[in-house]
Amino acid sequence: MKKQIRFLLTIAVGMSLLGAANASASSFDKVVSNAMHTLSVVKDDPRLLLMTDAPYVVIDGASALPYLGKTQVLTGCTVGRGNLLFFQRPQSHPLRFMLFHKTSGQAVIISRMDGTWSAQSLDMGPEAIVQPAFWERTGDYQAGRDLFTLAAIANVWAKDGPYDFLKSAELHNHICPGLTSGYLMAHYIQSHYPLAKGERYTVLACPVWCKEDAFQVVLDCTPGKRGLVVKPLSPKQLKAVSVPNPAAILLIWNREQKTGRGVALSFNFDRLRAFAPQGTPKAAQVLSALDYLDDPDRFVSAVATFDLDEPLYQRMTQAGSNPYELAGLVRD
Ligand SMILES: [Zn+2]
Known part of the structure; x- marks a missing residue:
C-alpha cells in the first residue's frame, strides 16, 4: 500500500x-x-x-x-x-x-x-x-x-498588393512612400533596361532613402554583392546636382566586354503625394498609391544617360567620388 x-x-x-x-x-x-x-x-x-x-x-x-x-x-x-x-x-x-x-x-x-x-x-x-x-x-x-x-x-x-512589394516591406520592416518609390524604380529599371547576356545592374543609391531596400528584394541588387553602392550626398552636393529630383544612378555593366552605360533616374514625389489629401497618416498614404504600382512611368524618368568604360565604372562605384560630378551632372 x-x-x-x-x-x-x-x-x-x-x-x-x-x-x-x-x-x-x-x-x-x-x-x-x-x-x-x-x-x-x-x-x-x-x-x-x-x-x-x-x-x-x-x-x-x-x-x-x-x-x-x-x-x-x-x-x-x-x-x-x-x-x-x-x-x-x-x-x-x-x-x-x-x-x-x-x-x-x-x-x-x-x-x-x-x-x-x-x-x-x-x-x-x-x-x-x-x-x-x-x-x-x-x-x-x-x-x-x-x-x-x-x-x-x-x-x-x-x-x-503585389507580393514582391510585401517582400520589400518585410526587409524594410514597414511600408512608407520612400519604399514605394524604390519599388516603382526597380520595376521601371526592369521594364526599360532589361539585361542582355553578360550584363548586370549596379544601382548607385545616391541620394539615400528608404527606396534602397526595394532594390535589394526586387532586383537582388545587394551591397554585399556590389549590386547596390550606397553613397549619401551632403546637402551641398545634393543642391549642386543639375537633374531634377535625383534619385539614383543605374549602371549597366558588362564585365567581360568592359563596356556599359549609365542612367540618372529621377523620382517625382509630388505625383505620389497627390493621391492622399494633406495630413493623411503615413500608413494610409501608402494605400492610396496601391492602384498605381503597375505604372512606374508615371513617377520615374531617365533624365540623363552616358557611356561607361572601365575607369569610369570603377571611379563611380568606389569610395571618395560623387557620381553626379563624374557624369557631368552638377552645376558649376
Ligand atoms: Zn521607410
Whole structure:
C-alpha cells in the first residue's frame, strides 16, 4: 500500500513538473485560439493573415521559431498561401504575432511581455488607420511602433498588393512612400533596361532613402554583392546636382566586354503625394498609391544617360567620388 502511494505521488509530481515546462507553450496555444475566436475565423480561413517577427528575434536566449511553428499549425497560415508575412527586427526586439482579418480589418496582436503572453484586439481596417486620432493613441497599445509596421503591411495585403512589394516591406520592416518609390524604380529599371547576356545592374543609391531596400528584394541588387553602392550626398552636393529630383544612378555593366552605360533616374514625389489629401497618416498614404504600382512611368524618368568604360565604372562605384560630378551632372 505504501509503495502504491509513493508511486502515485511520483506520478503526480512528475505530471506537475511536466505541466510547468509546458505551461508557457500551452498558454500560448490558448492565446492564439482565443485570438481566432475573437476574429471569428477557423483554421485555414484564407481571410486570415499572420504577421510576425519570429524568424528574427530571440526569446529566452533561444530561437522563436517553435512558436511560429505552433501558430502555423493553429491558423493554417503559410508562406505558400501568401498569408504569412514576416517583418525584420533586431534579435533583441519583443516577439509579436498579429492575426488580421482581411474583410473586417479586426486584428489581435499577441506580444511576449515579461515572460508571459498578452493579447490586444483592435480595429486596424483602412477606415481606422486613415484617422489621425488612431495614431495619437498608439501609446495605449503594447505593440508601440510595430503598430505602424503591422497596419500598413496588413492593409496592403488585404487590398491584394503585389507580393514582391510585401517582400520589400518585410526587409524594410514597414511600408512608407520612400519604399514605394524604390519599388516603382526597380520595376521601371526592369521594364526599360532589361539585361542582355553578360550584363548586370549596379544601382548607385545616391541620394539615400528608404527606396534602397526595394532594390535589394526586387532586383537582388545587394551591397554585399556590389549590386547596390550606397553613397549619401551632403546637402551641398545634393543642391549642386543639375537633374531634377535625383534619385539614383543605374549602371549597366558588362564585365567581360568592359563596356556599359549609365542612367540618372529621377523620382517625382509630388505625383505620389497627390493621391492622399494633406495630413493623411503615413500608413494610409501608402494605400492610396496601391492602384498605381503597375505604372512606374508615371513617377520615374531617365533624365540623363552616358557611356561607361572601365575607369569610369570603377571611379563611380568606389569610395571618395560623387557620381553626379563624374557624369557631368552638377552645376558649376
Ligand atoms: Zn521607410
